[in-house]
Amino acid sequence: MNQLSVRGRRVRVLATLIVGMLLLAGTLWGTDDDFPFGPFRMYSTAPDPNGNARDTRVEGVDVEGRTVAITEGNSGLRRAEIEGQQQAYVDDPARLGRVITAYEEHSPGAAPLRTVRIVTRWHGIKHARPTGESWDETVVEWTRP
Structure with missing residues:
Protein backbone atom coordinates (compact mmCIF):
# COMPACT_ATOMS: atom_id res chain seq x y z
CA MET A 1 0.00 0.00 0.00
CA ASN A 2 1.33 3.42 -1.01
CA GLN A 3 1.26 6.25 1.46
CA LEU A 4 1.58 9.96 0.81
CA SER A 5 4.78 11.61 1.87
CA VAL A 6 4.67 14.37 4.46
CA ARG A 7 5.13 16.91 1.65
CA GLY A 8 2.27 15.35 -0.35
CA ARG A 9 -0.08 15.57 2.63
CA ARG A 10 0.88 19.22 3.22
CA VAL A 11 0.20 20.08 -0.43
CA ARG A 12 -3.23 18.44 -0.28
CA VAL A 13 -4.15 20.15 2.98
CA LEU A 14 -3.02 23.52 1.60
CA ALA A 15 -5.01 22.99 -1.62
CA THR A 16 -8.08 22.03 0.40
CA LEU A 17 -7.75 25.15 2.58
CA ILE A 18 -7.36 27.42 -0.48
CA VAL A 19 -10.41 25.94 -2.20
CA GLY A 20 -12.38 26.17 1.05
CA MET A 21 -11.45 29.84 1.47
CA LEU A 22 -12.43 30.57 -2.16
CA LEU A 23 -15.79 28.87 -1.64
CA LEU A 24 -16.43 30.82 1.58
CA ALA A 25 -15.42 34.15 0.01
CA GLY A 26 -17.52 33.42 -3.08
CA THR A 27 -20.51 32.53 -0.95
CA LEU A 28 -20.26 35.73 1.07
CA TRP A 29 -19.26 38.24 -1.63
CA GLY A 30 -19.41 36.43 -4.96
CA THR A 31 -21.69 36.75 -7.97
CA ASP A 32 -22.83 34.34 -10.68
CA ASP A 33 -19.70 35.24 -12.67
CA ASP A 34 -17.54 33.68 -9.93
CA PHE A 35 -19.13 30.23 -10.31
CA PRO A 36 -18.15 27.59 -9.16
CA PHE A 37 -16.69 29.61 -6.28
CA GLY A 38 -19.64 31.99 -6.12
CA PRO A 39 -23.32 31.30 -5.70
CA PHE A 40 -25.19 30.35 -8.83
CA ARG A 41 -28.32 32.32 -7.98
CA MET A 42 -30.51 30.52 -10.50
CA TYR A 43 -30.35 27.49 -8.21
CA SER A 44 -29.90 29.21 -4.86
CA THR A 45 -33.05 31.34 -4.87
CA ALA A 46 -36.74 30.64 -5.31
CA PRO A 47 -39.18 32.69 -7.38
CA ASP A 48 -42.05 34.53 -5.76
CA PRO A 49 -44.95 32.03 -5.54
CA ASN A 50 -47.31 34.87 -6.49
CA GLY A 51 -45.02 36.53 -9.04
CA ASN A 52 -45.68 36.44 -12.74
Whole structure:
Protein backbone atom coordinates (compact mmCIF):
# COMPACT_ATOMS: atom_id res chain seq x y z
CA MET A 1 0.00 0.00 0.00
CA ASN A 2 1.33 3.42 -1.01
CA GLN A 3 1.26 6.25 1.46
CA LEU A 4 1.58 9.96 0.81
CA SER A 5 4.78 11.61 1.87
CA VAL A 6 4.67 14.37 4.46
CA ARG A 7 5.13 16.91 1.65
CA GLY A 8 2.27 15.35 -0.35
CA ARG A 9 -0.08 15.57 2.63
CA ARG A 10 0.88 19.22 3.22
CA VAL A 11 0.20 20.08 -0.43
CA ARG A 12 -3.23 18.44 -0.28
CA VAL A 13 -4.15 20.15 2.98
CA LEU A 14 -3.02 23.52 1.60
CA ALA A 15 -5.01 22.99 -1.62
CA THR A 16 -8.08 22.03 0.40
CA LEU A 17 -7.75 25.15 2.58
CA ILE A 18 -7.36 27.42 -0.48
CA VAL A 19 -10.41 25.94 -2.20
CA GLY A 20 -12.38 26.17 1.05
CA MET A 21 -11.45 29.84 1.47
CA LEU A 22 -12.43 30.57 -2.16
CA LEU A 23 -15.79 28.87 -1.64
CA LEU A 24 -16.43 30.82 1.58
CA ALA A 25 -15.42 34.15 0.01
CA GLY A 26 -17.52 33.42 -3.08
CA THR A 27 -20.51 32.53 -0.95
CA LEU A 28 -20.26 35.73 1.07
CA TRP A 29 -19.26 38.24 -1.63
CA GLY A 30 -19.41 36.43 -4.96
CA THR A 31 -21.69 36.75 -7.97
CA ASP A 32 -22.83 34.34 -10.68
CA ASP A 33 -19.70 35.24 -12.67
CA ASP A 34 -17.54 33.68 -9.93
CA PHE A 35 -19.13 30.23 -10.31
CA PRO A 36 -18.15 27.59 -9.16
CA PHE A 37 -16.69 29.61 -6.28
CA GLY A 38 -19.64 31.99 -6.12
CA PRO A 39 -23.32 31.30 -5.70
CA PHE A 40 -25.19 30.35 -8.83
CA ARG A 41 -28.32 32.32 -7.98
CA MET A 42 -30.51 30.52 -10.50
CA TYR A 43 -30.35 27.49 -8.21
CA SER A 44 -29.90 29.21 -4.86
CA THR A 45 -33.05 31.34 -4.87
CA ALA A 46 -36.74 30.64 -5.31
CA PRO A 47 -39.18 32.69 -7.38
CA ASP A 48 -42.05 34.53 -5.76
CA PRO A 49 -44.95 32.03 -5.54
CA ASN A 50 -47.31 34.87 -6.49
CA GLY A 51 -45.02 36.53 -9.04
CA ASN A 52 -45.68 36.44 -12.74
CA ALA A 53 -43.57 34.22 -14.99
CA ARG A 54 -41.80 35.79 -17.96
CA ASP A 55 -41.43 34.21 -21.40
CA THR A 56 -39.44 36.36 -23.81
CA ARG A 57 -39.53 35.97 -27.57
CA VAL A 58 -38.30 37.83 -30.63
CA GLU A 59 -40.61 38.35 -33.55
CA GLY A 60 -40.53 40.23 -36.80
CA VAL A 61 -43.08 41.60 -39.21
CA ASP A 62 -42.27 41.03 -42.87
CA VAL A 63 -42.99 43.45 -45.73
CA GLU A 64 -46.28 41.62 -46.37
CA GLY A 65 -47.47 42.23 -42.78
CA ARG A 66 -47.04 38.66 -41.49
CA THR A 67 -45.63 38.10 -38.00
CA VAL A 68 -42.61 35.79 -38.02
CA ALA A 69 -41.09 34.12 -34.94
CA ILE A 70 -37.34 34.75 -34.89
CA THR A 71 -35.71 31.52 -33.74
CA GLU A 72 -32.23 30.07 -33.60
CA GLY A 73 -33.11 27.99 -36.64
CA ASN A 74 -34.02 30.91 -38.87
CA SER A 75 -31.58 33.51 -37.52
CA GLY A 76 -28.71 31.72 -35.81
CA LEU A 77 -29.44 33.75 -32.65
CA ARG A 78 -30.29 31.99 -29.42
CA ARG A 79 -33.04 33.46 -27.29
CA ALA A 80 -30.66 33.56 -24.31
CA GLU A 81 -28.33 35.84 -26.27
CA ILE A 82 -31.16 38.29 -26.85
CA GLU A 83 -32.40 38.07 -23.25
CA GLY A 84 -28.90 38.58 -21.90
CA GLN A 85 -28.53 41.80 -23.88
CA GLN A 86 -32.13 42.96 -23.62
CA GLN A 87 -31.31 46.21 -21.82
CA ALA A 88 -28.80 47.11 -24.55
CA TYR A 89 -31.58 46.68 -27.14
CA VAL A 90 -33.89 48.86 -25.05
CA ASP A 91 -31.18 51.52 -24.77
CA ASP A 92 -30.42 51.38 -28.51
CA PRO A 93 -33.34 49.90 -30.50
CA ALA A 94 -31.38 50.22 -33.76
CA ARG A 95 -29.35 47.21 -32.58
CA LEU A 96 -32.38 45.14 -33.59
CA GLY A 97 -31.28 45.80 -37.17
CA ARG A 98 -28.62 43.15 -36.56
CA VAL A 99 -31.39 40.66 -35.82
CA ILE A 100 -32.96 41.47 -39.19
CA THR A 101 -29.57 40.96 -40.88
CA ALA A 102 -29.05 37.60 -39.13
CA TYR A 103 -32.58 36.48 -40.10
CA GLU A 104 -32.10 37.42 -43.74
CA GLU A 105 -28.69 35.67 -43.90
CA HIS A 106 -30.18 32.45 -42.47
CA SER A 107 -33.51 32.62 -44.33
CA PRO A 108 -32.63 33.79 -47.85
CA GLY A 109 -35.96 32.73 -49.42
CA ALA A 110 -38.14 34.46 -46.82
CA ALA A 111 -39.83 37.82 -47.30
CA PRO A 112 -37.68 40.65 -45.90
CA LEU A 113 -38.49 41.90 -42.41
CA ARG A 114 -39.73 45.43 -41.92
CA THR A 115 -39.95 45.44 -38.12
CA VAL A 116 -38.45 43.38 -35.31
CA ARG A 117 -39.41 43.45 -31.64
CA ILE A 118 -38.71 41.79 -28.33
CA VAL A 119 -41.94 40.71 -26.66
CA THR A 120 -42.44 39.36 -23.16
CA ARG A 121 -45.44 37.15 -22.46
CA TRP A 122 -46.31 37.30 -18.78
CA HIS A 123 -48.07 34.28 -17.28
CA GLY A 124 -50.07 34.83 -14.11
CA ILE A 125 -48.98 32.78 -11.10
CA LYS A 126 -50.88 32.48 -7.83
CA HIS A 127 -49.79 30.22 -4.97
CA ALA A 128 -47.08 28.76 -7.25
CA ARG A 129 -49.68 27.63 -9.80
CA PRO A 130 -50.53 29.12 -13.20
CA THR A 131 -53.73 31.13 -13.24
CA GLY A 132 -54.34 30.66 -16.96
CA GLU A 133 -54.04 34.40 -17.55
CA SER A 134 -51.36 35.81 -19.81
CA TRP A 135 -50.59 39.10 -21.51
CA ASP A 136 -47.93 40.41 -23.88
CA GLU A 137 -45.66 43.39 -23.37
CA THR A 138 -43.58 44.77 -26.22
CA VAL A 139 -40.24 45.57 -24.59
CA VAL A 140 -38.61 47.23 -27.60
CA GLU A 141 -39.40 47.56 -31.29
CA TRP A 142 -37.43 48.81 -34.30
CA THR A 143 -38.62 49.46 -37.82
CA ARG A 144 -36.23 49.49 -40.73
CA PRO A 145 -35.99 53.01 -42.22
